[in-house]
Structure formats: C-alpha cells, structure tokens
Amino acid sequence: MALVKDSMGMGERRSTSQSLVSWTRLRPYAMISPAILVFCLFFIYPIGYMVYLSFHDWNFVSPTKEFIGTANFTYLLSNLEFREVIVNSFIYTFFTVFLTIGISLLLALWLNRGGAIYSFLQASIFSPHITSLVSVSMLWMWIMDADYGLLNWALNLIGIESIPWLTSPDYALTSLIMVAVWKGIGFNTLVFIAGLQSIPKDLYEAAELDHTPPWRRFLRITVPMLSPTLFFLTIIGIINSFQVFETINLMTEGGPINSTNTFVYYIYQYGFQFFKIGYASAAGVILLVILSVLTVIYFKVLSKKVHYR
Amino acid sequence: MKKLSFLLMMTVALFVLAACSGSGEEEGSAAANSVEASDEKIELTYWYAWGDKIGENNENLVKQFNESQDKIHVTAEFQGSYDELHAKTQAAFAAGNAPEVTQNEIASIGTFAKSGMTQDLTSFVEGDQEINMDDFNPGLMGNSYVDDKLYGLPYLRSTPILYMNTTMAEEVGLDLAGPQNWEEFQEYAEAFTNEEGRVGMSMAIDIWFYEAFIAQAGGSTMNEDSTEVTFNSEEGAAAYDLWRNMSKEGTLKLNSGTEAGEKARQDFVNGHAGMHFASTADLSYLLQLAEEQGFELNTYFMPSGKEAKVPTGGANLVMTSGLEEEKQQAAWEFIKFMTATEQTVYASEFTGYLPSRVSAAESEEMQALYEEKPQFKVAVDQLQNGNARPMAEEYPEIAKILVDEMTRGALDESIPTEDVLNAAAEKADALLK
Numbered sequence: 001m002a003l004v005k006d007s008m009g010m011g012e013r014r015s016t017s018q019s020l021v022s023w024t025r026l027r028p029y030a031m032i033s034p035a036i037l038v039f040c041l042f043f044i045y046p047i048g049y050m051v052y053l054s055f056h057d058w059n060f061v062s063p064t065k066e067f068i069g070t071a072n073f074t075y076l077l078s079n080l081e082f083r084e085v086i087v088n089s090f091i092y093t094f095f096t097v098f099l100t101i102g103i104s105l106l107l108a109l110w111l112n113r114g115g116a117i118y119s120f121l122q123a124s125i126f127s128p129h130i131t132s133l134v135s136v137s138m139l140w141m142w143i144m145d146a147d148y149g150l151l152n153w154a155l156n157l158i159g160i161e162s163i164p165w166l167t168s169p170d171y172a173l174t175s176l177i178m179v180a181v182w183k184g185i186g187f188n189t190l191v192f193i194a195g196l197q198s199i200p201k202d203l204y205e206a207a208e209l210d211h212t213p214p215w216r217r218f219l220r221i222t223v224p225m226l227s228p229t230l231f232f233l234t235i236i237g238i239i240n241s242f243q244v245f246e247t248i249n250l251m252t253e254g255g256p257i258n259s260t261n262t263f264v265y266y267i268y269q270y271g272f273q274f275f276k277i278g279y280a281s282a283a284g285v286i287l288l289v290i291l292s293v294l295t296v297i298y299f300k301v302l303s304k305k306v307h308y309r
Numbered sequence: 310m311k312k313l314s315f316l317l318m319m320t321v322a323l324f325v326l327a328a329c330s331g332s333g334e335e336e337g338s339a340a341a342n343s344v345e346a347s348d349e350k351i352e353l354t355y356w357y358a359w360g361d362k363i364g365e366n367n368e369n370l371v372k373q374f375n376e377s378q379d380k381i382h383v384t385a386e387f388q389g390s391y392d393e394l395h396a397k398t399q400a401a402f403a404a405g406n407a408p409e410v411t412q413n414e415i416a417s418i419g420t421f422a423k424s425g426m427t428q429d430l431t432s433f434v435e436g437d438q439e440i441n442m443d444d445f446n447p448g449l450m451g452n453s454y455v456d457d458k459l460y461g462l463p464y465l466r467s468t469p470i471l472y473m474n475t476t477m478a479e480e481v482g483l484d485l486a487g488p489q490n491w492e493e494f495q496e497y498a499e500a501f502t503n504e505e506g507r508v509g510m511s512m513a514i515d516i517w518f519y520e521a522f523i524a525q526a527g528g529s530t531m532n533e534d535s536t537e538v539t540f541n542s543e544e545g546a547a548a549y550d551l552w553r554n555m556s557k558e559g560t561l562k563l564n565s566g567t568e569a570g571e572k573a574r575q576d577f578v579n580g581h582a583g584m585h586f587a588s589t590a591d592l593s594y595l596l597q598l599a600e601e602q603g604f605e606l607n608t609y610f611m612p613s614g615k616e617a618k619v620p621t622g623g624a625n626l627v628m629t630s631g632l633e634e635e636k637q638q639a640a641w642e643f644i645k646f647m648t649a650t651e652q653t654v655y656a657s658e659f660t661g662y663l664p665s666r667v668s669a670a671e672s673e674e675m676q677a678l679y680e681e682k683p684q685f686k687v688a689v690d691q692l693q694n695g696n697a698r699p700m701a702e703e704y705p706e707i708a709k710i711l712v713d714e715m716t717r718g719a720l721d722e723s724i725p726t727e728d729v730l731n732a733a734a735e736k737a738d739a740l741l742k
Contacts, residue, residue, distance in 0.1 A: 147572070147575075167569075256716050275424065275702075
C-alpha cells in the first residue's frame with residue numbers, strides 16, 4: 001500500500017489519473033472474476049469435456065480414448081431406441097408442464113383468499129414439494145402396485161378393473177406424469193398465489209365499476225398481469241421435466257420395454273451400466289442442443305407477449 | 310424488462326448446464342470417508358450388494374476378519390443391487406477412490422477385467438502356499454478366468470432352484486417329489502391354478518431364468534466365444550414358448566417392471582402362487598418367511614427339458630487394479646479369508662448360498678445342516694449341472710434388449726415367438742459388430 005501511495009504522490013498527475021481510469025474499468029471484472037472462475041470450472045469445463053468425449057469411444061477407465069468422429073451421433077440418430085427416448089421426453093415434458101400449470105392456476109385462483117382453511121389447504125398442497133423425490137417414488141410405487149396397491153383397490157371398489165400402472169408400457173409414462181404433476185402442483189400454486197397477490201386491486205375495482213364480467217376480468221387483467229409468473233414457471237417446468245431422473249430410476253428403470261426411458265436416464269444407463277461414456281456424452285450434447293433451442297424459441301416468441309411492469 | 314429477461318436467461322442457462330454436467334458425477338464418494346483412527350493398520354474398503362440376510366452375512370464376515378488379526382482393518386459398505394454396485398464401482402474407479410475389494414456379478418467379470426478395473430490374481434495364487442485352488446468347486450470356476458488369467462475367487466455363489474409350497478401341494482393332491490421335467494412342471498402349475506387367481510408360478514421375465522430354460526432345451530444365449538448371440542434358435546424358441554404357453558393358459562404369471570422379482574416372491578409367500586424360482590441365496594430368508602406365514606416349503610432341482618442344466622450365479626470377490634503393493638497384499642489376505650473353508654461354511658449356513666469349496670461342502674457342520682434341513686442340499690447337488698454365464702463385454706446390454714423384447718411378446722400374444730427373438734438378435738448383433 002505504501003508503495004502505491006508513494007508512486008502516486010511522486011508520479012505525474014497524468015499517469016495517476018490514467019491508472020485510476022483503467023482501475024475503474026477493470027474493477028467490475030475483478031469483482032466478478034471469482035464467480036466467473038467457479039462458473040468456468042464447474043459449468044463450462046464439464047460441458048466442453050462432454051462435447052470432447054462425444055467424439056470418442058471410451059469406457060471411462062481405459063487410458064486411451066479412441067477418436068471416432070461423429071460415429072456416436074450417427075449411431076444415436078439411427079437408433080430406434082433413442083428415437084423412443086426423444087418422443088418419451090417430449091410427451092412427458094408437454095403433459096407434465098401443461099397439466100401442472102393448468103391445475104396450479106385453477107387452485108391458485110381458488111385458494112387466493114384469507115382464512116385459516118385456505119392457509120391450511122395451501123400448506124397441504126405444498127407438502128409434496130418438500131418431500132424428497134425418493135420417498136415420493138417409493139410411496140407411489142406402493143400406491144400404484146398392480147396387485148396390492150391402494151389405487152387399484154380404490155378403483156375396484158367403484159367397479160373399475162385393476163390397471164397395471166407401472167408394469168404396462170401403455171400406462172407407465174402416464175403414471176410417471178401423474179406423479180410429477182402431483183409433486184409439482186404445490187410449488188407452482190404457491191408462486192401463482194404470490195403473483196395474484198401482487199396484482200393491484202384498483203384494476204379490479206375499476207373493472208367492476210364498468211361491470212366487466214368475471215371471465216373477462218380474468219382474461220384482460222389476471223392473465224396479462226400474471227404472464228411473467230406463467231413464463232417463469234413454464235421455462236422452469238420444461239427444463240426440470242426434461243431432466244427427470246429419480247422417479248424413472250426408482251419406479252420403472254426406463255421400462256417396461258423402453259416406454260418410460262427419457263434423456264437423463266438413458267444417459268445414465270449408457271454411461272454407468274453399459275460403460276459407453278462417449279455414446280452417453282453424445283446423447284448429452286443432443287439434450288443440451290434441444291434445451292437451448294427450446295429456450296431460445298421460447299424467449300423469442302413468448303417474451304414479446306409477456307407483460308412486465 | 311431487458312434486465313429481467315437477461316437474468317432469466319442466465320438462470321435458465323445455469324439449469325441447462327447443471328442438467329448436463331450434474332447427472333453422473335455425484336456418485337462414488339463414499340469410499341473416501343473410510344479413513345479412521347488406528348494409525349498402524351492398513352485400511353481397506355469392501356463393497357457388497359444386497360441387504361437382508363445377505364447383507365448381514367457380509368457385515369458379520371468382515372467383523373470376523375477384523376477381529377482375526379490386527380494389521381488390517383476393513384470397512385464394509387452396502388451398495389444396492391449388482392447393477393448399482395457395478396455402476397458405483399466404475400464411477401469410483403474413474404474418480405480414483407474405488408474400494409480395494411469389491412464383488413463382480415459373475416457375468417460381469419469379463420467386462421471389468423477387460424477394461425482394466427480389476428487386478429489379475431494369478432501371481433498372488435502362485436506366490437501363496439496356503440491357498441488350494443483345487444478345493445474350489447470346479448463347476449463354479451467358469452466365470453473366474455478371463456483370457457486364462459484369474460480375476461476373481463468364488464464367493465457368494467448360487468444356482469436358481471425351484472421352491473414349492475408343500476402345504477399347498479398336499480391340499481391339491483400333488484406328489485411332494487416335485488416336478489422332474491417340463492411336462493410335469495406344467496402339470497404341477499395347472500394343479501395349483503384355481504379360479505381365485507392363484508397360479509402355478511409367478512415369475513419375473515429374467516435373463517438368468519431364461520438362461521436356465523434355454524440350456525435345458527439344449528441351447529445357450531451366446532456361443533462359447535461370446536462373439537454372437539444364439540437365442541434366436543429352435544432351443545431359444547422352445548424355452549420361450551414354454552413360458553408363453555403357460556402364461557396363455559393362466560398357470561404362469563409373468564411379471565415385468567422393476568419390482569418383478571419382488572412381486573414373484575410376494576405372490577409365493579402370500580400363497581398366490583404354488584411354486585417359485587429363485588436363487589438358492591434366498592433359502593434362509595424364504596424359510597423364515599414361510600414359517601411366519603405358516604406353510605412348509607421344499608426345494609427341488611430346476612425341471613429339466615432335453616437336458617438337466619442350470620446357470621450358476623452370484624458374485625466373485627475381486628481386487629481393483631492400481632493399488633500399492635502393501636494394499637494389494639492386505640486385499641489378498643482379506644479375499645483369502647472371505648473365501649476360506651470356515652467362512653464359506655458360515656456364509657452358506659447363514660444365507661443358503663452354495664458352499665463354493667469342496668472341503669466346506671464336506672465339512673461336518675454342512676453335513677449336519679443337510680441332515681437337519683435337506684432344503685440346503687438341493688443346490689449343491691444341482692451344481693453338477695452347472696453352466697458358466699456368458700461373459701461378453703456387451704452382455705448387460707444384450708440382456709436388457711432380450712428381456713425387453715420378451716416382455717413385449719409376453720404382453721402381446723399375437724407376436725410370433727420367432728419375431729420376438731429375431732428382433733432381439735438383430736439389435737444384439739448390431740452391438741457385437
């Protein structure tokens with residue numbers, strides 16, 4: 001410090017001001033450099049390494065990685081199983097996000113009022129969100145058991161035949177979507193309620209004075225004012241759904257017959273069960289591309305319709 | 310507005326990045342925390358699969374080892390099923406903190422050895438006067454050698470056997486001698502089946518059982534060199550048709566899904582099925598469950614087709630590669646202890662696993678046990694029909710393909726058997742090229 005002070009005192013005014021200017025310029029970068037460093041180390045580097053691996057044939061352990069060009073990608077894209085994985089992922093994501101947001105919005109509209117009973121209901125709906133996914137999976141495996149499960153027992157009571165929820169390729173993906181929606185509603189409802197409460201009351205009062213019918217108030221005031229929340233939840237929902245892993249790993253292991261195999265489980269399966277890291281990385285790269293494209297489209301198209309205050 | 314959208318974009322980007330990088334790398338740090346006090350001792354970590362009786366057996370044997378000497382301390386850690394154990398071992402090996410000693414399910418010995426994760430044990434055997442390799446049951450050694458080098462010692466080994474609820478068999482007037490061949494197996498299954506939903510047998514569509522049936526039909530799932538699949542053959546079709554026909558008649562319930570094996574066991578224990586295929590390793594546990602449920606059970610050879618054959622199963626003990634010499638010696642001592650005669654007797658009595666040493670099978674304790682509970686002897690006797698399992702590097706993937714296609718065929722009876730097996734063979738061939 002002393003040295004710096006010294007040189008500042010003795011040096012020409014010009015150079016002092018110059019170094020001051022450059023420090024002013026550099027300071028922001030210096031301040032964020034730790035964050036950038038962490039970001040590069042834990043996010044940029046792994047992604048780069050994944051892309052690198054996707055062009056190689058490697059079993060994770062052997063000292064040599066054989067460069068095979070785009071062979072992993074051509075094999076993936078010609079592989080029927082992988083096509084099923086893509087289709088499953090899109091179906092799962094679409095229905096999970098659509099249903100979660102639809103149901104949550106309705107619940108939020110209903111529960112957005114004072115009173116102990118509504119607070120209690122809000123808390124109850126939120127509770128699945130704070131339960132670990134592993135417990136949730138175990139619970140639903142028991143509920144959805146084809147022979148001894150609660151759900152089929154209830155269906156039998158009202159005269160409906162048992163459904164092989166998790167053991168038939170016709171139902172397994174639907175069952176997983178049900179669990180995801182059940183788990184996701186709580187958080188989404190809470191965020192929607194927060195969004196609803198931030199809408200100024202005077203807008204509704206003005207509308208009421210004009211005798212605007214309720215459905216119109218909903219479409220013209222609630223929806224536009226809620227659009228940032230809607231936008232945020234959709235994006236988060238899409239990304240989370242594409243990454244579904246725990247429930248699939250525990251409840252179906254991608255089966256029966258590949259019917260619930262989605263991206264992350266497929267990557268895990270090839271990387272850690274069949275020891276094909278290059279192949280798994282190539283699938284990871286494709287997931288990255290799909291998610292990036294979806295996100296960009298979403299921002300380009302929908303952000304224009306979002307009303308930020 | 311711009312600021313907010315930028316913030317969102319960054320958040321989104323973070324999520325995306327986390328998705329792609331975070332999926333696989335959290336596993337396998339368990340080995341790191343095994344370092345404990347007692348400075349002089351060599352610390353080893355040992356990973357094992359399966360809980361209940363089998364898990365207790367592993368923990369007990371490790372405790373015996375730690376108490377038997379004061380130079381080495383072993384920490385045993387449970388890692389789930391064989392698949393989970395293998396996945397975790399591999400991840401830990403790549404991260405440089407693999408356990409010194411672990412189990413390889415016998416069909417995976419080749420995969421681990423060829424990728425360099427496990428240590429060639431040949432020189433340890435040659436340099437050791439104490440160990441008598443001829444004492445290991447020769448029927449169990451088929452999955453120990455890779456390219457003529459020894460990679461694992463037979464530890465908790467098994468064969469599938471037939472369990473029958475004899476209380477129920479008496480009720481329906483069946484001969485307690487059990488079904489000897491496929492025809493009798495079908496007759497027994499029919500006799501057990503009733504209108505209240507009880508079936509002859511509830512069974513997982515499982516590669517190990519299929520290996521048994523295809524071998525009984527005179528075939529195999531892969532050729533001897535493990536270079537091509539051979540299940541799309543007359544023998545393969547005969548084995549699969551037996552299942553399908555029985556399933557169609559309603560005498561055999563084929564389960565699929567992650568809980569298929571557990572479901573089969575529940576059905577048997579709850580009296581919803583008269584018979585059960587399972588590893589001999591489940592014997593102690595099933596005897597206990599049967600007692601709780603108030604029925605008697607007996608064990609039998611798997612029914613034979615043209616031939617009387619069964620695959621062997623279970624796990625061998627292996628040492629991971631790249632250890633310092635001191636640790637290698639310690640690991641070898643541990644492996645030797647775990648597979649010695651006394652411990653083999655203990656494990657076999659405790660779980661029902663095969664006594665993998667001849668001296669153990671002939672020991673007084675085992676003979677006394679066979680006298681008292683003859684159910685334990687069946688698997689040992691059946692071992693004369695034992696086959697090794699295929700050891701191709703791609704076998705785990707091939708098994709998944711085959712089970713998937715067989716599940717498809719089980720759910721949709723209209724697909725011809727040939728098409729089911731050919732579809733699986735076509736996909737498997739693409740892998741082997």
